[in-house]
Amino acid sequence: MGLSEQLEKINNKTFTIGVIGLGYVGLPLMWTFHKKDMPVLGFDVDKKKVDCIKSGTPYIKHLGEEMMGILSKSDKCDATTNFSRMPEADALLMCVPTPLNHHREPDMTFVEKTTRTVAEHLREGQLVILESTTYPGTTEDLIIPILEEKSGLKSGEDFYVAYSPEREDPGNPDFNTSKIPKVVGGHGNEALMLACALYDTAIVQTVPVSNTKTAEAVKLTENIFRSVNIAMVNELKVIYAAMGIDVHEVLDAAGTKPFGFMKFTPGPGLGGHCIPIDPFYLTWKAREVEQPTRFIELAGEINTNMPRYVVQRTLEALNYHKKSLNGSKVLLIGLAYKPNVDDDRESPTYKLMELYEDMGAEVSYYDSYVPEIKPSREYAQYAGRTSVEWDEKTISQFDAVVISTNHDNINYRELAKWSPCIVDTRNAMKEVGSKDGQVFKA
Incomplete structure (x- = not known):
C-alpha cells in the first residue's frame, strides 16, 4: 500500500491505529484518536489492562469511568494481548517504558523486544512510530535495523518509520493529549508526511522537524530543562x-x-x-x-x-x-x-x-x-x-x-x-x- 492510499485512508477515517503499551501514554493516545472517529486497536502483554478496556473498568484513576465506558462499547475500539493481530493496523505506535539500569544507563529491553515483535508481523505500507523517550539515534540505529533485518522489508520503500515523543502530563486538567503540540521526525519525507497527517487528525498542532534524531533530542531537552x-x-x-x-x-x-x-x-x-x-x-x-x-x-x-x-x-x-x-x-x-x-x-x-x-x-x-x-x-x-x-x-x-x-x-x-x-x-x-x-x- 503506497503513501497516497494511506493518506486517503486517514482522510476517510478508515486508517486503523495500533497502540502498543496501554499505560499512562498509550491509553490516552487511544482515547484521543477514538474521539476523532479513528479506528484503534490496543496491544498490551498485561491481560488485566486489556480486560479492563473491554469491560469499561478504569485502571488509571485520572482518566475516569466515562472514557473507559465509551471505549468498551465502541465498535471502533478493541484491545488484545494477541500481537499476531498487528497486520490489522495501518500504523503501530510504540508506547513502552525506557527506564535506566542500575548504572544509570539506558535500558532498551522493552523497546528492542517490542520492535522485534513488530518486525515479525510487519507488512508493506505500515507506519511504525516510537513514542517512548530515548537517546538521539535510537530510531535510525536500533529500530530500523531490527525492522529491516527481521522482516526483509526496507524503510522508506516498503514501510514507513517516524519518531514522535510523548508529552503526557498525567492529571493536568488544562493539557490532555489532544491539546499538546506533537513533535514529529520522519525517516524520509514520505514517512514525515504520513505521520504528520495521522497526528493532524487528533492533535491540536504537529511540529515537523528535519529527522528522527532531532525529534528524539527535543524531548530530552524539554526534560533536562x-x-x-x-x-x-x-x-x-x-x-x-x-x-x-x-x-x-x-x-x-x-x-x-x-x-x-x-x-x-x-x-x-x-x-x-x-x-x-x-x-x-x-x-x-x-x-x-x-x-x-x-x-x-x-x-x-x-x-x-x-x-x-x-x-x-x-x-x-x-x-x-x-x-x-x-x-x-x-x-x-x-x-x-x-x-x-x-x-x-x-x-x-x-x-x-x-x-x-x-x-x-x-x-x-x-x-x-x-x-x-x-x-x-x-x-x-x-x-x-x-x-x-x-x-x-x-x-x-x-x-x-x-x-x-x-x-x-x-x-x-x-x-x-x-x-x-x-x-x-x-x-x-x-x-x-x-x-x-x-x-x-x-
Missing part, C-alpha cells in the same frame, strides 16, 4: 533555609516578574517516568562523542540527594520534640510522585521509606490514590503494603508526619490538629495555622 531548574531551586531551598529564609516566599515574589523568570517549585526529590530518567539518556549518548554533560549530571546529583535532606530535617524535627528517629513511627503522606494522580513511578517517597527504615524508623504511608503498593523492580520489598486510614486515632499515633506529595484531597487543617510534628516538603501547610515547633519545612 526542567531537571536543571528544579535542581537549582532545590539547592536554593537548602541554602536559604540555613539563612532563615523561606524559599517559597522568595519564589512566589520572584514569580511576579512578568519577564525573564520562570517559577519552579522545590520538593523532596524527583519522580515520574521523565525527569529523573531522561537526562541520563543524553549523558550516556554524549560519552560516545566525548562531550561532557556537567550541568545535567550536577542537577541529577542535587535532585538525587534531596531525600537525604528531608531525612536530616526529620531528625531535627524529632530532636526538637526530644525523640530519636530510631524507633519512631513515621507517616509519609503521598506515595504518588505528583499531586492528584495515582502514578507512583520513580516517586521519591519510596527512597524516603528506604532511608527512614534503614535508620530504624517504623514507616507507614497514606495515599488514597495509591491504596496498595504494586510490585516494582526497584522497591519490590514494599509490594502489598497498604495505605493507613485517615482518622484522628490513626494519624495521631505517629511521632512524625512527612508530607511528600501534596494531594488536594488531604485535610491539612485536620493534620495540624492531629500531629504534633510535621515535616513539610511541599509547602502544603502554608495556609494552615500551626503551633511553634510543629511544622518543619524541608
Whole structure:
C-alpha cells in the first residue's frame, strides 16, 4: 500500500491505529484518536489492562469511568494481548517504558523486544512510530535495523518509520493529549508526511522537524530543562533555609516578574517516568562523542540527594520534640510522585521509606490514590503494603508526619490538629495555622 492510499485512508477515517503499551501514554493516545472517529486497536502483554478496556473498568484513576465506558462499547475500539493481530493496523505506535539500569544507563529491553515483535508481523505500507523517550539515534540505529533485518522489508520503500515523543502530563486538567503540540521526525519525507497527517487528525498542532534524531533530542531537552531548574531551586531551598529564609516566599515574589523568570517549585526529590530518567539518556549518548554533560549530571546529583535532606530535617524535627528517629513511627503522606494522580513511578517517597527504615524508623504511608503498593523492580520489598486510614486515632499515633506529595484531597487543617510534628516538603501547610515547633519545612 503506497503513501497516497494511506493518506486517503486517514482522510476517510478508515486508517486503523495500533497502540502498543496501554499505560499512562498509550491509553490516552487511544482515547484521543477514538474521539476523532479513528479506528484503534490496543496491544498490551498485561491481560488485566486489556480486560479492563473491554469491560469499561478504569485502571488509571485520572482518566475516569466515562472514557473507559465509551471505549468498551465502541465498535471502533478493541484491545488484545494477541500481537499476531498487528497486520490489522495501518500504523503501530510504540508506547513502552525506557527506564535506566542500575548504572544509570539506558535500558532498551522493552523497546528492542517490542520492535522485534513488530518486525515479525510487519507488512508493506505500515507506519511504525516510537513514542517512548530515548537517546538521539535510537530510531535510525536500533529500530530500523531490527525492522529491516527481521522482516526483509526496507524503510522508506516498503514501510514507513517516524519518531514522535510523548508529552503526557498525567492529571493536568488544562493539557490532555489532544491539546499538546506533537513533535514529529520522519525517516524520509514520505514517512514525515504520513505521520504528520495521522497526528493532524487528533492533535491540536504537529511540529515537523528535519529527522528522527532531532525529534528524539527535543524531548530530552524539554526534560533536562526542567531537571536543571528544579535542581537549582532545590539547592536554593537548602541554602536559604540555613539563612532563615523561606524559599517559597522568595519564589512566589520572584514569580511576579512578568519577564525573564520562570517559577519552579522545590520538593523532596524527583519522580515520574521523565525527569529523573531522561537526562541520563543524553549523558550516556554524549560519552560516545566525548562531550561532557556537567550541568545535567550536577542537577541529577542535587535532585538525587534531596531525600537525604528531608531525612536530616526529620531528625531535627524529632530532636526538637526530644525523640530519636530510631524507633519512631513515621507517616509519609503521598506515595504518588505528583499531586492528584495515582502514578507512583520513580516517586521519591519510596527512597524516603528506604532511608527512614534503614535508620530504624517504623514507616507507614497514606495515599488514597495509591491504596496498595504494586510490585516494582526497584522497591519490590514494599509490594502489598497498604495505605493507613485517615482518622484522628490513626494519624495521631505517629511521632512524625512527612508530607511528600501534596494531594488536594488531604485535610491539612485536620493534620495540624492531629500531629504534633510535621515535616513539610511541599509547602502544603502554608495556609494552615500551626503551633511553634510543629511544622518543619524541608
